[in-house]
Amino acid sequence: MPRHRQSLQLTRLKKAGIRSAAMLTLLTGVSGGLYLADNKADQEAASAEALFAEQELTEASVNGWSQHNVLERKVKAEQEAAIAAAAAAEEARKKAASTTSRKSRPGVTVKIPASCNEYSGNRAIGCALLLEAGFTLSDMANCLEPLWTKESGWNHTSSNGGSGAYGIPQALPGSKMAAYGDDWKTNPATQVKWGLSYIKSRYGTPCNAWATFQSKGWY
Template sequence: MSKPDKYVPKHRAPGKHKAARAPRRALRSGIALTGLAAAVTGVSISGGMLSSDPSLTPAAADVADTSTSTGDATMSAAELEQRAANAPVSRSSRRVRQAAEKVAALNVASGAAVTKSEKLSEGDPRDIARALLPEYGFSSDQFSCLDSLYVSESGWRVDADNPTSSAYGIPQALTQLHDLPADYMTSAESQIRWGLEYIQGSYGTPCSAWSFKSSHGWY
């Protein structure tokens, strides 16, 4: 009768079974490391670092950079007009608008001045005389003498009529003696223009005419 083999429990298998398990653990560790590397690579790609990865070839990096910059340029071009339209008003644009408003105001003022000049005949006779003095070479300080002269002659009334002679109007021109403008009888401007021309030719200045009138009672 042969000697029976030594009983070996199944749960205590020979060491070869343990050695078989080792590659499995190594395999699992390798899979875990591979997954970790893939995760890190994914983070790098999502962070926009694909073109700086040293494992990429120069051609691949160029493609990545080109596609990224092209996308940014396309987005900027598409949104440029809308951003410009919705952009807040800057100080420079406010200054430009204020400058434009000032120019418009000046234009309005100039227009008003032109309108006043065109309607000079409708103004106060004294204002008309002040405005016309420079046209005949008289300075503004001559107005006081002209005012005294015409106050004494007609009181600046367009329809002032001298019952003892043909003198009429602000300067009291003798209608029977002088060749007067067609609208002399009704226009203050026409009367003052005639009077200033007469003073210029006969006395030189309104102050000289007033001095003569003060001495002789007429001019």
């Protein structure tokens, strides 16, 4: 074969080899690129899964904390309700005991001594209790008898519609006499007992109370 033809064929073979090498390089690059792209996608998917798992863990922690907080508040509310109920029950017990005590307070009873025989009815009761309180028959005749005659006529149901005063001593208000008995509205002895106590604590004697009434129109 002529030499120039051999050279031409060799050149063609070289070019073909170069093309093949270039093609192989290109294919290798594409394959590597595809591998890198696939690997990047796998990494991104793994990162997304890890982030999702972390979010789920965070949500679970938050939900767990919320449930614990709700339970804690529920327990606290139940405790406060129990304390309030106990306080209310104690208050009701005290009121009931106070009511029972008031209801069980007996009225005043009195025995009329012979020295008071000159009086009758409510005045006889007044005389007996006056002596029992340490005063004298003179205090009764000269002071207490005229004082309460002016105030109520010794009528144990006497009521002053204007002021609200009630009973033989005209207590204002009449409910003050409940200190000596729940029957203060109907028992003259209970009223007299309270009236004498009031006179003694404020004026010392029935005569001082009578003197005040005479000068002021009240005592």
